[in-house]
Amino acid sequence: MKRGLHRRVMFGFVVGAVAVFAVSASYAQVQPSQAGTAPAPNVPAGDATRGSALYLATGCWQCHGFAGATGSGAPLVISGLSASGFVNYLRNPRTRAMPLYSTKVMSDAAAADLYAYIKTFKRPSDAKDIPLLQQIINEK
Amino acid sequence: MTDQEDKIQMARSKKHVVGRRGFLKGAAVSAAAGAATLVTELPGAQAQTVARPQAPVPSAAAVAREAGPAPVVDVRIIENPASDYMVDVLKALGIEYIASNPGSSFDGLQESIINYGKNTGPEWLTCLHEESSVAMAHGWAKIEGKPSLMPILHGVTGIQHASMAVYNAYVDRVPVLMATGFQLDGGITAHGATDMASIVRGYLKWDHQPTRLDQFSSSMLRAYRLAATPPMAPTMVLLDKHLEQAPLGPNRPALPKLTLPTIPSADIGSLRETAKLLVAAENPRINAGRLARTERGVVLLVELAELLQAPVASVGTNNRVSFPSRHPLAGAGTGQPDLILSLEAGGGSVPGVKTIAITAAEMLATSNYNVLPNSPQADLLIEADGEASLPALIEEVKRLITSDRRRVFQERGVKHADANRQVREQAIANARLGWDGSPISLARLAAELWPLIKNEDWSLVCPQDFISNWPNRLWNMDKLYRHTGGRGAEGMGYGAPAAVGAALANKKYGRLSINIQQDGDLNYAPGVLWTAAHHKIPLLTIMHNNRGYHAEVMFMQRAANLRNRDVDRAHIGTRLIEPNIDYAKMAQGYGMYGEGPIADPAQLVPALKRGLEHVKRGEPALIDVLTQPR
Ligand SMILES: Cc1ncc(C[n+]2csc(CCOP(=O)(O)OP(=O)(O)O)c2C)c(N)n1
Ligand SMILES: [Mg+2]
Numbered sequence: 105m106k107r108g109l110h111r112r113v114m115f116g117f118v119v120g121a122v123a124v125f126a127v128s129a130s131y132a133q134v135q136p137s138q139a140g141t142a143p144a145p146n147v148p149a150g151d152a153t154r155g156s157a158l159y160l161a162t163g164c165w166q167c168h169g170f171a172g173a174t175g176s177g178a179p180l181v182i183s184g185l186s187a188s189g190f191v192n193y194l195r196n197p198r199t200r201a202m203p204l205y206s207t208k209v210m211s212d213a214a215a216a217d218l219y220a221y222i223k224t225f226k227r228p229s230d231a232k233d234i235p236l237l238q239q240i241i242n243e244k
Numbered sequence: 245m246t247d248q249e250d251k252i253q254m255a256r257s258k259k260h261v262v263g264r265r266g267f268l269k270g271a272a273v274s275a276a277a278g279a280a281t282l283v284t285e286l287p288g289a290q291a292q293t294v295a296r297p298q299a300p301v302p303s304a305a306a307v308a309r310e311a312g313p314a315p316v317v318d319v320r321i322i323e324n325p326a327s328d329y330m331v332d333v334l335k336a337l338g339i340e341y342i343a344s345n346p347g348s349s350f351d352g353l354q355e356s357i358i359n360y361g362k363n364t365g366p367e368w369l370t371c372l373h374e375e376s377s378v379a380m381a382h383g384w385a386k387i388e389g390k391p392s393l394m395p396i397l398h399g400v401t402g403i404q405h406a407s408m409a410v411y412n413a414y415v416d417r418v419p420v421l422m423a424t425g426f427q428l429d430g431g432i433t434a435h436g437a438t439d440m441a442s443i444v445r446g447y448l449k450w451d452h453q454p455t456r457l458d459q460f461s462s463s464m465l466r467a468y469r470l471a472a473t474p475p476m477a478p479t480m481v482l483l484d485k486h487l488e489q490a491p492l493g494p495n496r497p498a499l500p501k502l503t504l505p506t507i508p509s510a511d512i513g514s515l516r517e518t519a520k521l522l523v524a525a526e527n528p529r530i531n532a533g534r535l536a537r538t539e540r541g542v543v544l545l546v547e548l549a550e551l552l553q554a555p556v557a558s559v560g561t562n563n564r565v566s567f568p569s570r571h572p573l574a575g576a577g578t579g580q581p582d583l584i585l586s587l588e589a590g591g592g593s594v595p596g597v598k599t600i601a602i603t604a605a606e607m608l609a610t611s612n613y614n615v616l617p618n619s620p621q622a623d624l625l626i627e628a629d630g631e632a633s634l635p636a637l638i639e640e641v642k643r644l645i646t647s648d649r650r651r652v653f654q655e656r657g658v659k660h661a662d663a664n665r666q667v668r669e670q671a672i673a674n675a676r677l678g679w680d681g682s683p684i685s686l687a688r689l690a691a692e693l694w695p696l697i698k699n700e701d702w703s704l705v706c707p708q709d710f711i712s713n714w715p716n717r718l719w720n721m722d723k724l725y726r727h728t729g730g731r732g733a734e735g736m737g738y739g740a741p742a743a744v745g746a747a748l749a750n751k752k753y754g755r756l757s758i759n760i761q762q763d764g765d766l767n768y769a770p771g772v773l774w775t776a777a778h779h780k781i782p783l784l785t786i787m788h789n790n791r792g793y794h795a796e797v798m799f800m801q802r803a804a805n806l807r808n809r810d811v812d813r814a815h816i817g818t819r820l821i822e823p824n825i826d827y828a829k830m831a832q833g834y835g836m837y838g839e840g841p842i843a844d845p846a847q848l849v850p851a852l853k854r855g856l857e858h859v860k861r862g863e864p865a866l867i868d869v870l871t872q873p874r
Contacts, residue, residue, distance in 0.1 A: 173678030203805030
């Protein structure tokens with residue numbers, strides 16, 4: 105699944121190479137691996153309702169679609185990441201397209217809520233069960 | 245009116261008619277006195293008598309009694325303006341439409357087109373923004389391959405409005421021929437400039453300001469030819485209002501004869517070398533970005549690819565169709581290439597892989613703008629038009645293929661076809677993701693639309709990058725006109741007007757035009773919807789309504805994350821909500837069928853069918869669909 109997460113990158117933004125932390129009035133540059141809490145903590149059980157609000161507010165929908173299935177980001181609906189793998193990925197994204205969510209902008213608890221919400225996404229139908237797609241596949 | 249006033253009025257009137265160019269003798273012209281014997285004086289010619297219906301000439305006093313005091317009017321009449329000849333020039337060049345927002349700097353030419361030219365060949369299209377006029381010409385030329393829809397712009401302000409659309413066409417290498425009117429002694433001095441074309445010259449291939457009528461003809465001819473010769477690009481002719489207003493003298497200049505030059509193709513030595521390398525290569529790959537200019541380009545590329553059994557990567561989101569999307573050799577094939585033939589594709593070279601590039605695009609490079617994403621890097625770089633170079637290249641390849649090589653080629657062809665099938669099936673199967681979701685996924689939208697259009701002669705007249713390339717993945721893109729490609733310079737506001745221009749061209753061939761329309765793009769200049777309704781241009785517009793400048797929403801999100809602060813405010817300045825824009829009402833307001841928003845996938849097909857019914861009747865229609873962001 106890790107491959108899936110950075111399979112589709114539509115925008116070649118130069119983002120994620122560094123995360124910038126505010127330190128008083130000055131800034132310090134921190135490498136992604138230092139930015140988060142890797143290895144991920146033991147993620148507490150999250151709350152899917154709170155997670156659904158966060159999914160919209162913190163911009164996940166922008167690249168992963170409103171149901172985690174569409175867009176330029178990885179399809180979350182078929183993600184096999186564990187809770188700690190998920191939080192770890194937020195802190196240490198593997199693509200330039202995926203923004204880095206540090207503990208400052210998203211607490212471990214909030215990340216756990218998000219994970220709980222993502223787990224409620226309905227798994228997609230199999231292409232074999234969608235006649236229109238079968239029809240298109242069989243067209244010459 | 246007293247006799248005294250009568251005399252004063254006559255005197256004023258006389259004073260006024262004694263103009264330099266043409267004047268009226270014998271009768272004062274007013275609203276009440278239309279019929280008279282008219283004498284027009286032509287410069288350098290004998291005064292010429294124009295017979296008019298005989299009617300008693302009323303005295304000025306009689307006129308005044310009937311119609312009140314005559315106003316001081318411009319009574320010069322020029323019945324044979326030079327702009328009539330200009331219309332003949334446009335006809336000789338085969339200009340079919342004028343796309344224009346009116347301006348006093350070219351009212352004479354406009355009058356000639358609608359009256360002298362009978363508003364046919366060319367016909368006047370009423371445009372609500374100059375950016376729309378030029379983007380319509382851009383879309384038109386992508387279907388027609390020639391600049392036969394011509395924008396006429398108003399001096400200074402019209403060019404300023406048109407500027408971005410000119411730039412899009414330039415970067416897209418599309419032929420757009422424009423005229424711009426100007427009047428240096430006009431009422432608004434701010435609409436005059438000593439070098440008007442300088443506003444857009446950085447992205448024009450050529451511009452010229454004729455000072456004589458015969459020059460107008462040669463300038464138009466040259467502007468047309470230069471625009472339509474690869475590398476194609478916009479050109480502009482600037483029209484001094486005085487030139488079009490002047491009476492046509494007895495020596496009517498000759499009309500232009502349009503002959504397009506031969507197109508620079510690669511030299512035979514380079515092509516022999518290319519053929520040798522291609523035939524010897526174990527796994528050659530063809531990158532065909534902007535190769536096809538005509539349908540023949542697609543046919544030729546298929547021939548070359550099949551001869552070599554080489555895969556062709558061509559259907560990028562911003563390219564037009566150079567190679568059929570469902571051809572077994574479409575795509576990247578399998579295995580590492582050892583030779584890349586890059587045809588009008590630009591782009592960098594792959595380390596360790598020999599590259600041959602044929603492109604005319606570099607000839608367009610200017611000192612100021614970065615037209616190409618990458619200037620081509622190649623071991624053999626051939627500056628010539630790709631399509632024009634194919635026939636000779638194919639012949640050279642044929643000469644070199646031995647039966648042994650042919651056997652090798654057939655074997656690799658089977659492998660490439662197998663890879664193609666797997667990639668294609670996977671790409672289509674991926675449409676299942678988000679299939680039942682609401683808002684509607686772009687994959688579902690494209691998939692549901694396909695059975696409704698596939699038995700028609702259809703043409704997709706919008707970019708596909710912001711709709712995740714789904715039509716390319718799902719539909720059978722087998723001809724150049726199936727997809728008009730991208731915006732050129734990524735200037736937003738291109739989509740709606742270019743779709744209308746392309747749809748107008750497609751109308752001639754009875755084709756069904758489909759536009760999947762970004763919401764942000766439409767709102768730059770939505771008045772083009774009215775132009776489509778007014779001129780009955782059949783076009784199905786389906787809103788990709790993600791309620792925002794989604795590309796920018798994502799940029800903003802990344803900016804906030806990068807700075808490690810408030811990651812929940814990316815919507816500010818980027819989303820089009822509160823209030824939501826009602827596109828169905830917008831369409832209705834502009835006079836076309838509009839319905840939506842449709843958010844439930846179950847309601848999608850019936851709505852699309854209703855829209856198509858209208859389009860098949862020869863009108864535009866708009867269906868607003870609430871979509872997933874990408
Ligand atoms: C004239 C112009 N202004 C601004 C931009 C920056 N820009 C790039 S994409 C974009 C958003 C386009 O929104 P929309 O057409 O709705 O497409 P979406 O990203 O939502 O699919 C903007 C404003 C541009 N490319 N061109
Ligand atoms: Mg949008």
